[in-house]
Amino acid sequence: MDEARQHAMPGRWSGFSPITFILLVGTGALIISSMQSVSPTPRQLADGLPGMVSLVDRMLPPNTDPAFLKRIGLRIIETFQIALVGAAIGVLLSLPIGWLAARGITPLGRGGYLVKAVVSLLRTVPDLVWALLFVATVGLGAVAGTMTIVVDSVGFCGRFFAEAMEDSDKEPQEALSAIGANRLSILFGAILPDAAPSLINTSLFALEKAVRSSVVLGLVGAGGIGQELKVAFDLFQYKNASMIILAIFVIVLVMEYVTDRLRVSVQ
């Protein structure tokens, strides 16, 4: 018998430490206790089903009145404008912010951590909360929505831009540094070209995210088609609401298709 066969058989659960086991049991207990508090019971589901059927019945068929469709069309354009302008400004602002936050690249040294912390703050606060803040400061309408998307995009892109720059190839940067290039030249000459695919991908995701966000911002008065949706539900105009939901579905679907195609072409 060779030496390898003389080794003892490893235990089935040898990979589990007591701490891992306790954490798993604790997590399982937390999920089960939470389900008892907040998840729907089969009885609640059964009771709610007729209400849901009745709502769907009142939503169909969607309102296809030309005047209404024209109004919805204009709102969709406004929604798209909010998303596009907000994401574009957000992406542009995120480039210098990402540079300032990127570890090993930032000219601020340890100050880069402060920039990262600010970006984290922007990302942590939900977009609807930002929308409420901007509605309170600049008033109801699309401008508040655009400002919300800008902040949301900076929170999203700032982090991923910084990471893409941190992961960029270091050797060309060192070569340019040895030549005597300053930090800005290294940024434009070596870091951005190398990180470009990742930056473009992130920007496209930001645009996609902006479109999804911009359709709900209207719920708090920040412009776009969400405002029409809120009015439709508030006035029990369910056929209008179903048409708006359909329009939102189409706009999100089209945006995802376009950004997917763009991402493929960037690769």
Next chain:
Amino acid sequence: MSELLEDIRVGIRTETAQDAFAGSAQGQGKPILSATDLRKTYDRATPVLKGIELTIREGERVALIGSNGSGKSTLLKCLIGLHPNSGGQITVMGHIFGRSPDATQRRSIRRATGFVFQKHCLVRRRTVLSNVVHGMLGTEGSWRGFSQTTAPQSWRAAALRALHEVNLGEFAERRADALSGGQQQRVAIARALVRQPKLLIADEPAASLDPVSGRDVMELFSRLCEEHGITLLFTSHDMAHACEFSDRVIALRNGRIFLDRPSADVTNRDLEETFNG
């Protein structure tokens, strides 16, 4: 071992290269680079360079050889202020510094020095022409040099000339990563030469290439340095390259200069003692 070294020195050395260096200016030009008692210690405990004394004169082509860990690359980087040294004094093109050059000296030294690294260090997603234009970064108005699109016309023209000199003019619009390793190293040479440096530093420029491409690159180096009167200092593990493409060989052993003599006078015994002693 000695037979192998004999093959390297006699078999590979060509008449062309011999002729190219026949009229070299070894020991006759003005000093361009010198070090006095240069010391370098890493982590306050590991001495890498132990009192290096050397002078390199204008127009010389100097090969720096030695086994792994002998301090070749560290010496290169300390000599031009890329790494701070731990003691001694360095004079580069009239700039005298101790631990490291000040900002003005560093800028001036880097503007007059070309670098070629073991890995070509090109920006792979940029065009070949843009990569050569990068060689102008660090000069006046260099913010425009991050791409050939934004660079001044004179820089673009200089970059294209440099590409023609390395026989890659037709590849100017290709992406850098579409070229072979040997071609990329030639682009790196064009980038180093584009602003006509007085001194060219190359850290094992042929190490990442196959033998044929490596030889092409070294021949290119020697020809261009000869034509432009550039002082060349390069490290190499390849003894054939070191002896054939230099007119002076400096060997490092354990952080000290073990040998410093014209390449024509380097014997097999010298090489054996450098690597096996």
